[in-house]
Each structure stands twice: as structure tokens, then as C-alpha cells.
Amino acid sequence: MRAALEAKRRHADVALISKVHPVRSHSVAAQGGINAPLSAGDSWESHAFDTVKGSDYLGDQDAIEFLSREAAQAVVDLENMGVAFHRGPEGKLAPRNFGGASQARTYFVGAITGHAILHVMFEQLLKAGVKIYEEWFVTHLAIEGGFAAGLVAQEMLTGKFHLIRAKAIILCTGGCGRVYEPSTNALICTGDGMSLAWRAGAPLMDMEMVQYHPTTLANNGALMTEGARGDGAQLRNALGDRFMIKYAPNKIDLASRDVVSRAAQTEIDAGRGVDDGLGGKTCVYLDCTHLDRDFILERLGEIYELALQFANVDITRQPCPVRPGMHYQMGGIKTDLDGATRIPGLYAAGECACVSVHGGNRLGANSLLDTVIFGHRAGAHAAEFARQVDFRPLSEGVVMESERRAQAVLSRPANGESIAKIRLDLGRTMHQHAGVWREVKGLQTALNTLYTLKERYQKAPVQDKGKVFNTNLVFHWELGYMLDSAETILLSAIHRTESRGAHYRTDYPERDDQRWLKHILVGYRPDGAPTIEYLPVTLTRWKPEPRVY
Amino acid sequence: MRYAWYPGCVSQGGCPELYASMVKVCSALGIELEELKGAACTGAGVLTERNPELADTLNARTFALAEQVGAPVLTNCSTCQGVMSQANAKLKADPKYLARVNQHLAPEGLEYKGTTEVRHLLWALVEDYGLDNFKAKVQRPLTGLKAAPFYGCYILRPTKVLGLDEKPARSRYLEMLIAACGADPVDYDGKFKCCGFPILTLNEKNSVNMVGTHTLDAKAHGAHCLVTPCPLCHLNLDGFQPKAAGLKGQQINMPILHLPQLLGLALGLSAKELRLNHHIMSTKAVMEMVNA
Amino acid sequence: MQVTYRIKRFDPEVDKTPRFQDFTLQVGENDSVLDGMIKIREEQDGSLALRCSCRAAICGSCAMRVNGEPRLMCKTRIRDAAPEGLVKVEPMGNLPVVKDLVVDMGPFWQKVRAVKPWLEPPAAKPEREYLAPNEAMREVVGVVACIMCGACVSDCTVWEVDPNFLGPAALAKAYRFVADPRNTDNDERLKSLTEYTGIWDCTHCFYCVQACPKDVAPMERILALRREAIKHGYTDHNGVRHSDSFAQSVKDSGSLNEGRLAVETQGYLNLPALIGLAPVGLRALKAGKMPSPLHHKRPGASQVKRIFNELEKEEKTT
Incomplete structure (x- = not known):
């Protein structure tokens, strides 16, 4: 939405196409806040360094510098547009602490920061008069003569396929968290844009970098914000020990997420886990009980509700069992600083893109920042690009191609294997072999499984044969996208024979800057195995150092 | 059983038949009423909307008067119940606020200590008196009468304040009492909805439309009459039914009984004692049906 | 299970x-x-x-x-x-x-759009953020918490009979801007909200308060908008006259005078509306239900008046 707004402000004719109503998008679930070096004594350099260190030196430092330099203005812009950020005594913006940050620079609205920002973005779209096609599902990205030329989308209300011509297209389609089971991600996070761009010829970068958030609920994978620890909550194991002191003596509970997740998982694997309420001991405690009840209710009300509902725990009175859960895809469609992919006219921003500012591990509260900074930037450049080019000729044939694919699925007898079963097998495989710990045998097993899943997918039917609001067919499209994302994750993860950021190889436990201070890009080939390519990491002023929290 | 009775403005104004039937029914049941003659209007939500503290103070005054009587407040009005429940919850939850409110009661020598309970006749009969005890007093079972309950918003919502979260059965008490009278409760969509009274003077068409919708809905489900524990609902459902019939373009002719009137019929009281002739919509069909 | x-x-x-x-x-x-x-x-x-x-x-x-x-x-x-x-x-x-x-959420979004759901900040942009007390932000966040799920609209009793009603979600959204100290066009907003389909059409049934999964309490926001509208001088409305007459009646006598309320709400000069009341009044008279024109004071009425005076004075000073 930030991209659409920027393009519209620059007088482009903009339409926003979304498979859900814009305010249902998954940014709505971002809880803790958005980073900006705004307070006295903070600096963009400090924010940038924390981000570089958090990325385990895989982030491109030119992109990170840009992110940090622009962050203050971006957050002020959001405030000026109406976001009701928390204030300090003089009515000025006041931040909270967050993981991996050398000082408090996370600006927030209770534990609903993403929601608050997303709704303001929607308000601004209405104000600017951006045309919105909601509940339109994109089935094809059309490339003509090497340029992005348009797309095909299915209108869910009617089932009708439409051709939308465009001089420039910005993909802001979010992550692919549903590739994993469990995941904190919404059901809509199925990597649609990643797959569309990949198949159109834009490579995916850093896909092995999959973030596990340390504190998710066992029952349904719901996220318990890092803001809780930012506001003073502590992690404890079954013995009641604050185990993070051992793993990160300086930052303790506020070390970066990859570090905390590995520590928690180590405790759990060593038998010091606590009851998950599902019959196992797969959790550790997130303990807020020493914090004031009213303080919790104002700043962490959302997770108070979640824990009460789904874990039956009143966090103001009892410690809450949590465990690491898949949360974020650092990788994505490779873009430059303008959000441009390698296909002229095709842009990407947000979680689906990889600039790369997050590298091997994203800092908490940098994702909302990423979306607004690079959304803004991509919107501006796409508008400029569109001014300079003409529409590409595009035949209605591409629509018929989508219709044909839909018809092929709809005409399969309904009694085959369900797409849900394939999705579940995929998710469990990924969680088991490409989660917190990885090693070559498991990854290879997962890849083999993935190829059989792809075969099963080709035969899987849908039960809903109708046109109107056929969510069954939508899930079918989505599963295809997920299988692509999963393939690129596994290929990259097998390839990177070192441990860096969120990618921890038990068979290669050390970081290896000599060989692996570089990005892995996976490219699509219609008639063969995917390609692998490397790009050096851009270093500006920070030399790789051992990472200690 | 003894209550500090709060009759409310409407039973002393537009619905005198409610006042009369309430007195008769309680007497027949052996319920002792100590009328709070000096209590003010609850504000009916209108005062709360204008000036919450003013409304809470007037209600605190009523509660303090009840403390002097040494009995729970008994109402015969859903709206009074709702407004008093909300005020009471607020006063009881916040001692500082209660102290501030009490400053305005002090000149009169009153102080609300926070001990008063407020109970609508509907609740009192089921929870205090007991349905079996009531049934034992029934002299004229209303066999064959199909009565549709109409609760009134304020006695239902918000459920947290009206005690329905702990006692969900409170949303079925009317049906239980109708059955205890020997009549058949009618289930229909409108029973928990709004009668439209609060917007009568603001958007009469919508208000009257609500009257028509719910009375016709009940009629379509076979109801011979509506029974309501709320005199404001009564005012609208009864008084504006002719207009509603006009708006809907069809006859409705749905008698609207106050809760005590229905109970009184079952207890064997006469139609005259219950002032069933003081309605806009004739209650004759009901009287004939139960031989009253 | x-x-x-x-x-x-x-x-x-x-x-x-x-x-x-x-x-x-x-x-x-x-x-x-x-x-x-x-x-x-x-x-x-x-x-x-x-x-x-x-x-x-x-x-x-x-x-x-x-x-x-x-x-x-x-x-x-x-x-x-x-x-x-x-x-x-x-x-x-x-x-x-x-x-x-x-x-079909179309009608829902249409109402949201109708309340101009965006902030109109001061024209002079500050170098950084607009200053605003956290207390005010907390009040705003109470409504920002709305997730636009439509649960309140689902059971709105006014929407049921009049689909033109803006409804609880859109009106709560409107309040979010009126309550925001950074917003500059409250006067206009309140003026349009005072019109038909707006704040005075709410019937106070609490369904939306009960339905809201995020404790936004839309009805309370509508009532707050009414107070704001009155403060801004939008008082030429039956809703305001109704409220004034109601309060005056209780203040004068300790209880409500329905006859006076009905007449004063229409306004003494609003002849057509007063004539419209006549059939209702006649029917009430015939049924022996017409409230007595001699509205008696309750015992304790003087104390009620005192409390009114004290608290109305307090309200004015705050």
C-alpha cells in the first residue's frame, strides 16, 4: 500500500490488486513496532550496525545504510499520516526496547503496530483515490519482450479471469510462511509473488534464511511479540533458570532472534523444556509475572488476549509456555535499492523481496520499516518507469491459458488426494528438516519429498467445482506457489555449507566468511533444474566480526 | 421477601397499569414492597450520555436510599435495570469514584456504601422466589396462550454488566416464567432486539419499523401476545403499533402485556385489577382466551 | 473432544x-x-x-x-x-x-468510506511528529483497535431496518479522528454526522458493544460523538432537544415527564410534528394512559436539583 500510495502521489494511474481486502494483509499481525533512530543520542549508523550484525553480515550494507538513513523520516511520515504511536511525557514519540538493538528505537502502538500502520495506509489509499481490486487472485505474470506487461487475475466473487495490462508491476505479496507447519504466518502467506516472479525469470535470493521467532504459542503457532521481552519479560527453562544469560551474557533475552531461538531449542532438546499443553515438553517459559498488570494491559494487551485464548494462560499471573516457530522469510525476489527486479518493469517490495537488508537474520521491528521504505522507493521508481514506457502488446491468450489451467484442475474427479494433505506434508517436512537445525541428509530427504509432493500436486483435485468464491481453487493455486518457494529454500539451504544467521547447519556449525560471504540466487528454468548463482555481499564500512550478544 | 421497590418514571406516567399490576402481583405472591418514593429517575441512558457522573450520582442516591431500607432494589423496568446495573458496577469497581460521588450525597446526609443489589422482577422471581413457588400460586393456568417474550435491550446487554456471563439463563427467564404461567413461549428473531423507543423522536420511521418488524415476526410465529419486562418497550410496541401497521401496510393487532400483567392473569387476578383495558392495542383476545 | x-x-x-x-x-x-x-x-x-x-x-x-x-x-x-x-x-x-x-462486505466498506476515514492534520507540517498527549493517543487507540470485521454491523438493530444508517463501525471510525488532537476538521465532520443516518440514529441497543471482539464499544463512541457535536454547537436536532428536555424534566421534578418530552423534542414551534403527535396522544388519552399534565414533583426533588446544579457546574468547569 505504501508503494501504491507513492506511485499515486507521483500521478501514476494505480490499481491495487489483492487476494484479500487490503486491511486483511499480513502486515496487520506485526505487533512490536517499527525501528527508527529518532531519539537524541541515537544515530543511523548505530541502527545500521545493529542491522548488519543482526544479519550476520549477509545484509548488503549499502541497502542497510539506506534503510537506516531513511528510517527516521519514514516513521515521522507515518505519524504525520495518522498512526497513533505511543507518546512520552512531552507528547513526543517514545520508543520501547527490542531484540538485537543497542538502544531503544522501536516505535509502537501497543502490541498492534502493524495493524495501526496498515489501517492508516488504507485510509491514505482512500484519500488518494487509488483503485482497489480486492479479492482478485493473480494467476499469471505476463512478460513480453523481456518486459513486465501485465497480469491475469481471477475475480473470486465471480470466478472470472481478467487481463490487466500494466507498464509497471510492483509485487508486495508478503512471505511464504505457510510452507512451514507450524508457522506464525497467516493462511494467506503462500509466497505467491515469489513464485510468480521466479517463474517469470526473476531469481530468488537468500531463500535459505528462514527466521524462527523464539516466542510462539504451541497450540496454534500464534506470535507473542518480542516487545514483551523489550518491556521486561524473561525467558526461563523448566528449572526456572534464565537460560539466556548463558547464551547471550550482554543482551540476555534481547539477543537477536536466531540466537534466542537456537538457545531455547537447545534447552528444550536437552530436556529442560516445559509442558506445551499438548502432551510434550517442547516449550520454555515467557515470564511477565513480575511486570505491573496495567502496564501489560496497555502495552501488551494483544498478547495477553492471545495467551488467554489459546494457551489458557493469564500472562499477568502465570508464565506462558512458548517455543520457536517459523516466522519470516529473509530472502525473496532479488531487487536493487529501487525495488527493481531483473525484469524491466517488475518491482518487488516487502517480505516477498530481498534487497537485502535482513541478510541472515532480520532484527525485530525492521520488517515494517522495510515495507514502508522500500515500498515508497519502489512506488516512486515504478511510477517514473511507467512514465517512460508504453504498454506492451499482450494477447487475451494469456487469460485463456489461466482458464485452461483452472479447467484442468476443476475437471479432475473430486475424490483424489486433498491439497490440504499435500500442504501439511510439505509443512511438516520443512519444519523437520529446514527449521532451526539443518544438515545435509535431512535437507536432501526433504528435497526428495518435495519432488514427490510436486508430482502429487499435479494430480490433486478440488472438491468445489463452482465459480463463485471458490476458495478451494484458490488454495490449489496457492499450493503450487508454496511448492516453488519450498524448492528454492531447500536448494539454497543444501548449497550453503556453513552456519550463518538463521541458517544453522549442524554439519557445518561455523560461519565461513572465506567461502560464504555471498548471496545464493536460485533461478527458474522451464525445462530443467533450477540455476544457482552467487552475488558478493556489499560491504561499506563494517567488516565481518564474530557475533556476540 | 422484602425489596426496596423502584417503580420508575414510566409506571408512574405513561404506563400506570404497570404500577397497579406490579402492586397486585407482589401482594398476591407475598412479596413486600417498600417503595423508594424519594428516588430520582435513573436517567434512562440519556443522562449518562450527557453527563455520566451526574447520572451515576442520581443512581448512587437511589442505592443509598435502598441501603437505608436494608433490602435489594426491585425494578419493573429493563431500562432502569440496565442503567442501574451499569452505574452500580462502575461505583463498586472504583472506590475513588464512589467517594467523589458520595460528596454530592453528603449534604442530604446520605452515603452509598456499595452494598446494594439491583434486581428486576424477572430475576427476582426466578432467582429469589423460585419458579416452583410461583407455580404453586398459579390459579389460572394460561393453557393455550402463545406468548412471545420481548426482553428489552437493557436487561440483556452488555452481558458482562447484566450478569448474563455468569448466569446465561437470564436470557431465558421470560420463557421460563411464561411456561410457569401455563402458557407457551414463542421463539422468534425479535425477542432480544430493540423496540425502537430510544429513537422514536429522532427517527420515527426506523423506530416504528422496528415495532412492526418484531410484532409481525412474533405474529408469524403464532404469538397471541408479546410479554415485556420493559415499560419503554411497551410504550413503543403498544402505542406505536397502529403507526407500524400503517408503515407495514398490514394489520398487526398484537396485544403487548407487561410482565406483571401476564403473571397476574395466571395468579387469578382480574383483567380490571391488572388494568388490561388501559392499552392502546386491545388485550380482549388474550382475556377471552384465558377466561379472565 | x-x-x-x-x-x-x-x-x-x-x-x-x-x-x-x-x-x-x-x-x-x-x-x-x-x-x-x-x-x-x-x-x-x-x-x-x-x-x-x-x-x-x-x-x-x-x-x-x-x-x-x-x-x-x-x-x-x-x-x-x-x-x-x-x-x-x-x-x-x-x-x-x-x-x-x-x-458481501461492500455495504460495510461503503459506510467506512462515507465518513472520510483519514486524518486531516494541520496544514503546517512540523519538522518531526505532531505533539500529542499519550492520554489522547490511548483514547484513539481504543478505536484504532477496530479490525473492521463487521461483527457490530451484523447485529445492528438500526441497520436492520434502515440500511442507510452509517452503522457502528463507520461511526466509531469517525470518532477515531474526532478524538485525535492532530485532526483539524472536526467541525465539518460533526456537522455531517449530525445529519440523518448519523449519530442520532443509533438506538442505544448495546448489540455492537456486545458483538465487538476488540472492546471498541462502538455505541459508546457514538455517544461521545453526540457530546462532541453538542459542544460544537450542532444543537438544532430532535436528539439534542430530547436530551435537554429529559434532563430538565428530571432536574425540575426528580422524574421524567413524558408528555413534555414528546412536545419539547419536536420543538414548541414545530407545528407539523406536534400535530403528528396528536393521534398518539388521543389514543393514549382514550386508553387512560395519557401522562397527567400536572407532573408532580417527587419527594426529594430539591435534592435532585441540587445534585444537578453541582454536577452541571463541575462539567462546565472541566
Whole structure:
């Protein structure tokens, strides 16, 4: 939405196409806040360094510098547009602490920061008069003569396929968290844009970098914000020990997420886990009980509700069992600083893109920042690009191609294997072999499984044969996208024979800057195995150092 | 059983038949009423909307008067119940606020200590008196009468304040009492909805439309009459039914009984004692049906 | 535990009228109603249409009627919704059904758009943020918490009889801007909200307060807007006269004078409306229900008047 707004402000004719109503998008679930070096004594350099260190030196430092330099203005812009950020005594913006940050620079609205920002973005779209096609599902990205030329989308209300011509297209389609089971991600996070761009010829970068958030609920994978620890909550194991002191003596509970997740998982694997309420001991405690009840209710009300509902725990009175859960895809469609992919006219921003500012591990509260900074930037450049080019000729044939694919699925007898079963097998495989710990045998097993899943997918039917609001067919499209994302994750993860950021190889436990201070890009080939390519990491002023929290 | 009775403005104004039937029914049941003659209007939500503290103070005054009587407040009005429940919850939850409110009661020598309970006749009969005890007093079972309950918003919502979260059965008490009278409760969509009274003077068409919708809905489900524990609902459902019939373009002719009137019929009281002739919509069909 | 879902289904391409279908399944102790719905969709009937996404009560997709009451399915536990093993799920009310549990949210968004749902900040942009007290931000965040799920609209009793009513969600949204110290066009906003379909059309039924899964209490926001509108001088309205007359009556006598209320609400000079009251009055008179023109003071009326004076004075000074 930030991209659409920027393009519209620059007088482009903009339409926003979304498979859900814009305010249902998954940014709505971002809880803790958005980073900006705004307070006295903070600096963009400090924010940038924390981000570089958090990325385990895989982030491109030119992109990170840009992110940090622009962050203050971006957050002020959001405030000026109406976001009701928390204030300090003089009515000025006041931040909270967050993981991996050398000082408090996370600006927030209770534990609903993403929601608050997303709704303001929607308000601004209405104000600017951006045309919105909601509940339109994109089935094809059309490339003509090497340029992005348009797309095909299915209108869910009617089932009708439409051709939308465009001089420039910005993909802001979010992550692919549903590739994993469990995941904190919404059901809509199925990597649609990643797959569309990949198949159109834009490579995916850093896909092995999959973030596990340390504190998710066992029952349904719901996220318990890092803001809780930012506001003073502590992690404890079954013995009641604050185990993070051992793993990160300086930052303790506020070390970066990859570090905390590995520590928690180590405790759990060593038998010091606590009851998950599902019959196992797969959790550790997130303990807020020493914090004031009213303080919790104002700043962490959302997770108070979640824990009460789904874990039956009143966090103001009892410690809450949590465990690491898949949360974020650092990788994505490779873009430059303008959000441009390698296909002229095709842009990407947000979680689906990889600039790369997050590298091997994203800092908490940098994702909302990423979306607004690079959304803004991509919107501006796409508008400029569109001014300079003409529409590409595009035949209605591409629509018929989508219709044909839909018809092929709809005409399969309904009694085959369900797409849900394939999705579940995929998710469990990924969680088991490409989660917190990885090693070559498991990854290879997962890849083999993935190829059989792809075969099963080709035969899987849908039960809903109708046109109107056929969510069954939508899930079918989505599963295809997920299988692509999963393939690129596994290929990259097998390839990177070192441990860096969120990618921890038990068979290669050390970081290896000599060989692996570089990005892995996976490219699509219609008639063969995917390609692998490397790009050096851009270093500006920070030399790789051992990472200690 | 003894209550500090709060009759409310409407039973002393537009619905005198409610006042009369309430007195008769309680007497027949052996319920002792100590009328709070000096209590003010609850504000009916209108005062709360204008000036919450003013409304809470007037209600605190009523509660303090009840403390002097040494009995729970008994109402015969859903709206009074709702407004008093909300005020009471607020006063009881916040001692500082209660102290501030009490400053305005002090000149009169009153102080609300926070001990008063407020109970609508509907609740009192089921929870205090007991349905079996009531049934034992029934002299004229209303066999064959199909009565549709109409609760009134304020006695239902918000459920947290009206005690329905702990006692969900409170949303079925009317049906239980109708059955205890020997009549058949009618289930229909409108029973928990709004009668439209609060917007009568603001958007009469919508208000009257609500009257028509719910009375016709009940009629379509076979109801011979509506029974309501709320005199404001009564005012609208009864008084504006002719207009509603006009708006809907069809006859409705749905008698609207106050809760005590229905109970009184079952207890064997006469139609005259219950002032069933003081309605806009004739209650004759009901009287004939139960031989009253 | 084993539960049965009784789901209201409607496929516009097949069904003439909606029908109920039962599904029986095993669910977990803390599972939400949504978890079970997803399980049905995945394991029993892939054609079941519903909207859902985040599973964490923040995206606002999955509001439906659970046992007749509007709920976010992801925020409702099965064990609470089906203590006896049966849960009934239907689409929200007041909005047209598209298919199964999917409703057309078009009318909902149309109302949201109608209240100009964006901040109009001061023209002079500050170098950094606008200064605003955190107290005010907290008040605003109480409404920002709205996830636009539509649960309040589902059971709005005014919307039911008058689809032109702006409704609880849009009006709460409007309040979000009026309450924001950074907003500059409150006067205009309040003026338009005072018109038909706006704040004075709410009937105070508490359904929206009860329905809201995020404790936004839309009705309370509507009432707050009324207070703001009066402060801004938008008093030429039956709602304001009604409120004034009501208060004056209680102040004067300790109780409500319905006859006076009816007349004063229309305004003594509003002859057509007063004539319109006549048939109602006549019918009341005939039934022996006409409130006495001699409205008697209650005992204690002087104390009531004193309390009025004290608190009205306090209100003016704050």
C-alpha cells in the first residue's frame, strides 16, 4: 500500500490488486513496532550496525545504510499520516526496547503496530483515490519482450479471469510462511509473488534464511511479540533458570532472534523444556509475572488476549509456555535499492523481496520499516518507469491459458488426494528438516519429498467445482506457489555449507566468511533444474566480526 | 421477601397499569414492597450520555436510599435495570469514584456504601422466589396462550454488566416464567432486539419499523401476545403499533402485556385489577382466551 | 473432544435457499471454532467457503454468527461455544450472503468510506511528529483497535431496518479522528454526522458493544460523538432537544415527564410534528394512559436539583 500510495502521489494511474481486502494483509499481525533512530543520542549508523550484525553480515550494507538513513523520516511520515504511536511525557514519540538493538528505537502502538500502520495506509489509499481490486487472485505474470506487461487475475466473487495490462508491476505479496507447519504466518502467506516472479525469470535470493521467532504459542503457532521481552519479560527453562544469560551474557533475552531461538531449542532438546499443553515438553517459559498488570494491559494487551485464548494462560499471573516457530522469510525476489527486479518493469517490495537488508537474520521491528521504505522507493521508481514506457502488446491468450489451467484442475474427479494433505506434508517436512537445525541428509530427504509432493500436486483435485468464491481453487493455486518457494529454500539451504544467521547447519556449525560471504540466487528454468548463482555481499564500512550478544 | 421497590418514571406516567399490576402481583405472591418514593429517575441512558457522573450520582442516591431500607432494589423496568446495573458496577469497581460521588450525597446526609443489589422482577422471581413457588400460586393456568417474550435491550446487554456471563439463563427467564404461567413461549428473531423507543423522536420511521418488524415476526410465529419486562418497550410496541401497521401496510393487532400483567392473569387476578383495558392495542383476545 | 458443527450453507449456483449441514470431528482442548472449520474444509469438504487468515484475532476476516451471536471464529474456543458438543455457524447478519459463510462486505466498506476515514492534520507540517498527549493517543487507540470485521454491523438493530444508517463501525471510525488532537476538521465532520443516518440514529441497543471482539464499544463512541457535536454547537436536532428536555424534566421534578418530552423534542414551534403527535396522544388519552399534565414533583426533588446544579457546574468547569 505504501508503494501504491507513492506511485499515486507521483500521478501514476494505480490499481491495487489483492487476494484479500487490503486491511486483511499480513502486515496487520506485526505487533512490536517499527525501528527508527529518532531519539537524541541515537544515530543511523548505530541502527545500521545493529542491522548488519543482526544479519550476520549477509545484509548488503549499502541497502542497510539506506534503510537506516531513511528510517527516521519514514516513521515521522507515518505519524504525520495518522498512526497513533505511543507518546512520552512531552507528547513526543517514545520508543520501547527490542531484540538485537543497542538502544531503544522501536516505535509502537501497543502490541498492534502493524495493524495501526496498515489501517492508516488504507485510509491514505482512500484519500488518494487509488483503485482497489480486492479479492482478485493473480494467476499469471505476463512478460513480453523481456518486459513486465501485465497480469491475469481471477475475480473470486465471480470466478472470472481478467487481463490487466500494466507498464509497471510492483509485487508486495508478503512471505511464504505457510510452507512451514507450524508457522506464525497467516493462511494467506503462500509466497505467491515469489513464485510468480521466479517463474517469470526473476531469481530468488537468500531463500535459505528462514527466521524462527523464539516466542510462539504451541497450540496454534500464534506470535507473542518480542516487545514483551523489550518491556521486561524473561525467558526461563523448566528449572526456572534464565537460560539466556548463558547464551547471550550482554543482551540476555534481547539477543537477536536466531540466537534466542537456537538457545531455547537447545534447552528444550536437552530436556529442560516445559509442558506445551499438548502432551510434550517442547516449550520454555515467557515470564511477565513480575511486570505491573496495567502496564501489560496497555502495552501488551494483544498478547495477553492471545495467551488467554489459546494457551489458557493469564500472562499477568502465570508464565506462558512458548517455543520457536517459523516466522519470516529473509530472502525473496532479488531487487536493487529501487525495488527493481531483473525484469524491466517488475518491482518487488516487502517480505516477498530481498534487497537485502535482513541478510541472515532480520532484527525485530525492521520488517515494517522495510515495507514502508522500500515500498515508497519502489512506488516512486515504478511510477517514473511507467512514465517512460508504453504498454506492451499482450494477447487475451494469456487469460485463456489461466482458464485452461483452472479447467484442468476443476475437471479432475473430486475424490483424489486433498491439497490440504499435500500442504501439511510439505509443512511438516520443512519444519523437520529446514527449521532451526539443518544438515545435509535431512535437507536432501526433504528435497526428495518435495519432488514427490510436486508430482502429487499435479494430480490433486478440488472438491468445489463452482465459480463463485471458490476458495478451494484458490488454495490449489496457492499450493503450487508454496511448492516453488519450498524448492528454492531447500536448494539454497543444501548449497550453503556453513552456519550463518538463521541458517544453522549442524554439519557445518561455523560461519565461513572465506567461502560464504555471498548471496545464493536460485533461478527458474522451464525445462530443467533450477540455476544457482552467487552475488558478493556489499560491504561499506563494517567488516565481518564474530557475533556476540 | 422484602425489596426496596423502584417503580420508575414510566409506571408512574405513561404506563400506570404497570404500577397497579406490579402492586397486585407482589401482594398476591407475598412479596413486600417498600417503595423508594424519594428516588430520582435513573436517567434512562440519556443522562449518562450527557453527563455520566451526574447520572451515576442520581443512581448512587437511589442505592443509598435502598441501603437505608436494608433490602435489594426491585425494578419493573429493563431500562432502569440496565442503567442501574451499569452505574452500580462502575461505583463498586472504583472506590475513588464512589467517594467523589458520595460528596454530592453528603449534604442530604446520605452515603452509598456499595452494598446494594439491583434486581428486576424477572430475576427476582426466578432467582429469589423460585419458579416452583410461583407455580404453586398459579390459579389460572394460561393453557393455550402463545406468548412471545420481548426482553428489552437493557436487561440483556452488555452481558458482562447484566450478569448474563455468569448466569446465561437470564436470557431465558421470560420463557421460563411464561411456561410457569401455563402458557407457551414463542421463539422468534425479535425477542432480544430493540423496540425502537430510544429513537422514536429522532427517527420515527426506523423506530416504528422496528415495532412492526418484531410484532409481525412474533405474529408469524403464532404469538397471541408479546410479554415485556420493559415499560419503554411497551410504550413503543403498544402505542406505536397502529403507526407500524400503517408503515407495514398490514394489520398487526398484537396485544403487548407487561410482565406483571401476564403473571397476574395466571395468579387469578382480574383483567380490571391488572388494568388490561388501559392499552392502546386491545388485550380482549388474550382475556377471552384465558377466561379472565 | 468430539464436536458437531451445524453450518449454514448456500451455494448460489446450486441452492435456492440456505440449508444446514452437520459435520462431526475431533478437536483439541484449546482449539478455536475456526480451527475446527479449517479442519472440516481440509478433511471433509473442500468446497466450504469462508474467509479467514491470521488465526490471531487481528486481520478481521472471520466474523460469523456462532450460536446466533456475531463472533470472530478464531477468538472463540470450541469448548466455550459447544459445551454440549454442538456449535452452530452462520454467516453474519445484515450483509448479503455471497456463498456459505462469505458475505458481501461492500455495504460495510461503503459506510467506512462515507465518513472520510483519514486524518486531516494541520496544514503546517512540523519538522518531526505532531505533539500529542499519550492520554489522547490511548483514547484513539481504543478505536484504532477496530479490525473492521463487521461483527457490530451484523447485529445492528438500526441497520436492520434502515440500511442507510452509517452503522457502528463507520461511526466509531469517525470518532477515531474526532478524538485525535492532530485532526483539524472536526467541525465539518460533526456537522455531517449530525445529519440523518448519523449519530442520532443509533438506538442505544448495546448489540455492537456486545458483538465487538476488540472492546471498541462502538455505541459508546457514538455517544461521545453526540457530546462532541453538542459542544460544537450542532444543537438544532430532535436528539439534542430530547436530551435537554429529559434532563430538565428530571432536574425540575426528580422524574421524567413524558408528555413534555414528546412536545419539547419536536420543538414548541414545530407545528407539523406536534400535530403528528396528536393521534398518539388521543389514543393514549382514550386508553387512560395519557401522562397527567400536572407532573408532580417527587419527594426529594430539591435534592435532585441540587445534585444537578453541582454536577452541571463541575462539567462546565472541566
